[in-house]
Amino acid sequence: MPQLWAANAVSGSQWVQTFTLTNDDGTLMNIVGKAFEFVVRASATDTSPTPLAKVTSNGATAQGYITVTAASSTVQVVLMPTATASIPATGPWHALWMDSGLADQTELLYGPFYCQPAPTP
Numbered sequence: 001m002p003q004l005w006a007a008n009a010v011s012g013s014q015w016v017q018t019f020t021l022t023n024d025d026g027t028l029m030n031i032v033g034k035a036f037e038f039v040v041r042a043s044a045t046d047t048s049p050t051p052l053a054k055v056t057s058n059g060a061t062a063q064g065y066i067t068v069t070a071a072s073s074t075v076q077v078v079l080m081p082t083a084t085a086s087i088p089a090t091g092p093w094h095a096l097w098m099d100s101g102l103a104d105q106t107e108l109l110y111g112p113f114y115c116q117p118a119p120t121p
Contacts, residue, residue, distance in 0.1 A: 003109045007094050011117045012085040015064075018076040019096065021108065028073035036066050037100040038077045040113050044093040052092055053083040056100075087115040 009015040021029040040053040055077060057066040063083040067076040077096065094113040098106045 005109045005111045007111065007113045009079070009084050009087070009113070009115045011087065011089070011115050012081050013118065014081055015079040015084050016076065018074055019109070021073045021075060021098075030070075031068060031073055031075070031098070032070045034068070034098050035100070036068060036075050037097045038066060038079075038094065039097070040079075040083075040087055040092050040094045042088075043091055044110075046093075052087050053079055055079065055083075084115055087113060089114070089116050 007015075007017065021031060023029050034057075036057040038053075038055050039051040041051045042048070053063050055061065055064040055066050057068050057075070059065070062080065064077070064079040066078070068074075069076075075096070092113045092115070093110065095110040096108045098108055
């Protein structure tokens with residue numbers, strides 16, 4: 001079952017989060033050969049073909065990238081400032097998927113994605 005987790009970012013800034021993936025017994029998950037996708041959508045029920053932000057472990061884009069380190073079972077998600085600038089302050093939801101689009105796709109975590117503007121000095 002995926003974990004509910006709230007993400008917080010500052011609009012127009014780089015957002016970086018590293019996740020360590022473990023099995024139910026606490027051991028490190030074997031993620032060798034796995035592909036990852038992180039999406040931010042307008043709402044928890046949004047299924048539009050174009051999410052607000054999307055990054056994958058298949059390569060970097062203008063929106064960001066995912067780095068996978070199999071030895072430590074870690075997945076680092078990076079959203080670039082251009083990606084966070086397009087995410088509204090309230091309403092969006094995110095999800096981290098393993099092997100998205102395949103028969104064994106797994107939603108690892110999901111939840112609200114809060115993206116607030118930075119306070120002015």
